[in-house]
Amino acid sequence: MSAAAPTAGLDEAHGPPLLKVTGLTVKLPVDGTRRAVLRDVSLELRPGEALGLVGESGSGKSMTARAIDRLLPPGAQVDGMITFDGQNVGALSGAQLRAYRLQVAMVFQDPRAHVNPVRRIGDFMTEALRTNRDLPADEARHRAITVLGQVGIEDGDRRLRQYPHELSGGMLQRVMIAAALLTGPRLLLADEPTTALDVITQSEMVAILDDLRRDYGLAMLFITHDLELAAAICDRTAVMYAGQIVEVRSSARLHDDPLHPYTAALAAARPDIAMTVGRLRAIPGRPLSAFEAPTGECAFAPRCAHVQDACRSTPPPLIGLAGGLSRCIRAHELRGRLEAAGA
Amino acid sequence: MLIRFLLRRLVTLAASLLIASFVIFAALYLAPGSPLAALSGGRTLPPASIRVLEARYHLNDSFPVQYWDWLRGALHGDLGVSIVLRENVSALIASRIWTTAGLVLYAAILIVLLGIGLGIVAGLRPGLLDTSTLVLTAVAAAIPAFVAAIMLILAFAVQLRWFPVLGNGTGFLDNVRHFTLPAVALAVSSLAIVARVTRAAVREEQGRDHVQTAISRGIPVRRVILRHVLRNAAIPVTTIAGVTVASLIALAAVVEVAFSLNGLGAYLVASAQDKDLAVVQGISLVLVAAFVVVNLIVDLLYAVLDPRVAAGGRAR
Amino acid sequence: MTTPATDAWPAQRRGRRAAMLRAIGPLGIVSAVVIVVAIIAAVAGGWFAPDNPDLPNLSLSFVGSTAGHLLGYDFEGRDVLSRLLAGAQSSMLGPIAVVCMSMAGGTLLALVAAWRRGITDTVISSCLDILFAFPGILLAVLAAAVFGAGLWAAAIALSVAYTPYVARVLRGAALKERSLPYVAALEVQGASGTAICRSHIVPNVLPLIVAQATTMIGYAMVDLAAISFLGLGVEPPTPNWGVMIFENEVGIPQGYPLPALAAGTCIVLVVVAFNVLGERLFTYAQAVRR
Numbered sequence: 049m050s051a052a053a054p055t056a057g058l059d060e061a062h063g064p065p066l067l068k069v070t071g072l073t074v075k076l077p078v079d080g081t082r083r084a085v086l087r088d089v090s091l092e093l094r095p096g097e098a099l100g101l102v103g104e105s106g107s108g109k110s111m112t113a114r115a116i117d118r119l120l121p122p123g124a125q126v127d128g129m130i131t132f133d134g135q136n137v138g139a140l141s142g143a144q145l146r147a148y149r150l151q152v153a154m155v156f157q158d159p160r161a162h163v164n165p166v167r168r169i170g171d172f173m174t175e176a177l178r179t180n181r182d183l184p185a186d187e188a189r190h191r192a193i194t195v196l197g198q199v200g201i202e203d204g205d206r207r208l209r210q211y212p213h214e215l216s217g218g219m220l221q222r223v224m225i226a227a228a229l230l231t232g233p234r235l236l237l238a239d240e241p242t243t244a245l246d247v248i249t250q251s252e253m254v255a256i257l258d259d260l261r262r263d264y265g266l267a268m269l270f271i272t273h274d275l276e277l278a279a280a281i282c283d284r285t286a287v288m289y290a291g292q293i294v295e296v297r298s299s300a301r302l303h304d305d306p307l308h309p310y311t312a313a314l315a316a317a318r319p320d321i322a323m324t325v326g327r328l329r330a331i332p333g334r335p336l337s338a339f340e341a342p343t344g345e346c347a348f349a350p351r352c353a354h355v356q357d358a359c360r361s362t363p364p365p366l367i368g369l370a371g372g373l374s375r376c377i378r379a380h381e382l383r384g385r386l387e388a389a390g391a
Numbered sequence: 392m393l394i395r396f397l398l399r400r401l402v403t404l405a406a407s408l409l410i411a412s413f414v415i416f417a418a419l420y421l422a423p424g425s426p427l428a429a430l431s432g433g434r435t436l437p438p439a440s441i442r443v444l445e446a447r448y449h450l451n452d453s454f455p456v457q458y459w460d461w462l463r464g465a466l467h468g469d470l471g472v473s474i475v476l477r478e479n480v481s482a483l484i485a486s487r488i489w490t491t492a493g494l495v496l497y498a499a500i501l502i503v504l505l506g507i508g509l510g511i512v513a514g515l516r517p518g519l520l521d522t523s524t525l526v527l528t529a530v531a532a533a534i535p536a537f538v539a540a541i542m543l544i545l546a547f548a549v550q551l552r553w554f555p556v557l558g559n560g561t562g563f564l565d566n567v568r569h570f571t572l573p574a575v576a577l578a579v580s581s582l583a584i585v586a587r588v589t590r591a592a593v594r595e596e597q598g599r600d601h602v603q604t605a606i607s608r609g610i611p612v613r614r615v616i617l618r619h620v621l622r623n624a625a626i627p628v629t630t631i632a633g634v635t636v637a638s639l640i641a642l643a644a645v646v647e648v649a650f651s652l653n654g655l656g657a658y659l660v661a662s663a664q665d666k667d668l669a670v671v672q673g674i675s676l677v678l679v680a681a682f683v684v685v686n687l688i689v690d691l692l693y694a695v696l697d698p699r700v701a702a703g704g705r706a707r
Numbered sequence: 708m709t710t711p712a713t714d715a716w717p718a719q720r721r722g723r724r725a726a727m728l729r730a731i732g733p734l735g736i737v738s739a740v741v742i743v744v745a746i747i748a749a750v751a752g753g754w755f756a757p758d759n760p761d762l763p764n765l766s767l768s769f770v771g772s773t774a775g776h777l778l779g780y781d782f783e784g785r786d787v788l789s790r791l792l793a794g795a796q797s798s799m800l801g802p803i804a805v806v807c808m809s810m811a812g813g814t815l816l817a818l819v820a821a822w823r824r825g826i827t828d829t830v831i832s833s834c835l836d837i838l839f840a841f842p843g844i845l846l847a848v849l850a851a852a853v854f855g856a857g858l859w860a861a862a863i864a865l866s867v868a869y870t871p872y873v874a875r876v877l878r879g880a881a882l883k884e885r886s887l888p889y890v891a892a893l894e895v896q897g898a899s900g901t902a903i904c905r906s907h908i909v910p911n912v913l914p915l916i917v918a919q920a921t922t923m924i925g926y927a928m929v930d931l932a933a934i935s936f937l938g939l940g941v942e943p944p945t946p947n948w949g950v951m952i953f954e955n956e957v958g959i960p961q962g963y964p965l966p967a968l969a970a971g972t973c974i975v976l977v978v979v980a981f982n983v984l985g986e987r988l989f990t991y992a993q994a995v996r997r
Contacts, residue, residue: 175605176609
């Protein structure tokens, strides 16, 4: 269904893509029926590149990361292709799958739920190293302490002996990030890693992620609902709505020159601290999940300020423009006017 | 951390026992009529016996003093005298305690091994085994020990004649034979409950986020199940296993009566019917003490398994 | 974050009832039916009985199943089916009384402890901890020794023993409810503790209360039947399922298991029904709270 190659929008070439997702469609069994949560998602990531994945709840951004990491719930129906370094991820199993998992690390949203509360931090961090790489325990600990230092935890030795409930949320998230890096991955999937934290810790965490990514040369898929956060550390940003990618653009240009009405509405809805407004701009209606969205037309049509009759007759494909991709049939004519019009 | 927790629980245990002993002792005074009438079980006694009772139980002293005397005596092993058998209660208890202890132990082993084992297998493998386990345990959990007792007596002792029906037997192996049916009857419903809770706990742990994390890091599934699913499920499983084993202490009475075993429970019931209050008090004290001790052990295990508990707050 | 579309009130209520029926499932409905049948038997069983349940006729002792008497006769020659129907009353009434008393006491204590918190909570929780040390049956035996055998002594003893279990579950739920923001909002507006408890906290933990009560009736039935079996509860010749097992146990080694087995089956059936329904209601209660 895509009319353009997903590589459009890249400013520089980094080499062959590390991660390539083509036409990913995921359906989950809910109450007996199969509901689509992802529709024809395609994206590409080069080695060392950071791609932001932005959307509201239900847009499918977390599901995309889980599909990439093969963490979908049982019974999920997956169509389309995910390749990592040329290998078909969907076809992996057993030892190969575990080897893949060592190269792709995921950082989750709520650190407290994602760390086993009855085991010590040291156990949590070194488990993968000890089991898969057969590293002796003290060497694994040594490495863990080093990486903990890199995320800003100095007394690593003491921390390793503590239990998760003895650490604050921010600390625990740093531990998660450190643990993810221990196995030397090449791709980092960060699923809203800062959403559960306060603003100050958020900026620290984002800075850490950014530094580490550059130091280790990692590719990163950074998932968030915050457009500006994504813009801060990602070269490119993809916007998702109702289980589909609706725009891919370089982050620097996304805010000022959006290519899709939804992106423009998101950007306009965020209050600017320097301005005073009479009323906050919200997008009318509520965000739809993929299975709720109408299939014979543009999913955003019911809430779009620029909707026309043509929008309701066929689902729009992803169109390539200079500088990005947009899933809007009026993308060319609306170009340049979307920022001014806002929501 | 753990030591402090242990000390706290010991203090609570001592307090519980103390108050329990007070309640048990005060029961004498709750009985309609005078304490003397209660002690004698409504029988008329010759004046000499009355004087012995008055002296022994300090019936002419004030209530707190009597309680203190009784408690002191209990701590030294003197629990009074049985009206019916005219013997020391402690001796009567000692001769029967091993029957009850053996029965409870036998049943506890069955519950822990079979109940938890079945629960783990059913929890890890959805499918036919799981569904049939659910159905079986739903029914078994509702079978009271004495109903199980008569069903077992009917099936095994009368029809099939595999196991003896009544009595203790002599010698260790014979004891085991005699105790098998009673232990099974005692264990059946508890086993079912433990299996169900274990299954639910294993299921719930499997769906937890931290298990996802472990899988996402490439750790082999078997290891994940052992070190994360089962290890964490052990917490609620220990609690329910402990609670059910503790409840066996009182439930044993029913099974002992059904199978004519000469244990503390059966003796307790007989004494209650005979109104032999000193014996009732003595056995009650022993049973409550055992109950509290088992609960303490369970609390300890819980604290060892779950490091969040010792850090602060109550075990529950 | 954009706001969710608002639902109409009736639609939400309909949704809840549908969700409850879905959570209970067909098995739950079957259990409910069994329970209703048992309650009808308890209320009017004596009238439905085909034969006199109380008149002994020793010449018919332990006679097996015959045409008009499908379940045969018990050890004193009384029709088993009639006796079962008549016995439903005391077999059901006792547990229901136990549960009512322990739920009332336990809920009250739990609410007071959860609402006041602080010292009151510590004191109440400590008292309940002490009560935990007494298994129900032990307390009932003690009561029987002191007051003599009887249904009421046993029932009161059991409800005292059950109260801490009820209170513990409800205290946890009430505490969670109390810490929700809307309670603080109501307090600021000047509503009194009792009013908030009555109008808000109790209705919100009601599904849990109902689930707990249903499961407990099962436990109470088992315990009361055990006590009657021991001869310390309902006394013969009052018809009662537990007593029937006690009376007719002698028949088993002699080859007449039917009366005791029939009584046992009644107990098991009704207890299973209560357990299954209670378990489903628990799942529903937890789903509602999320």
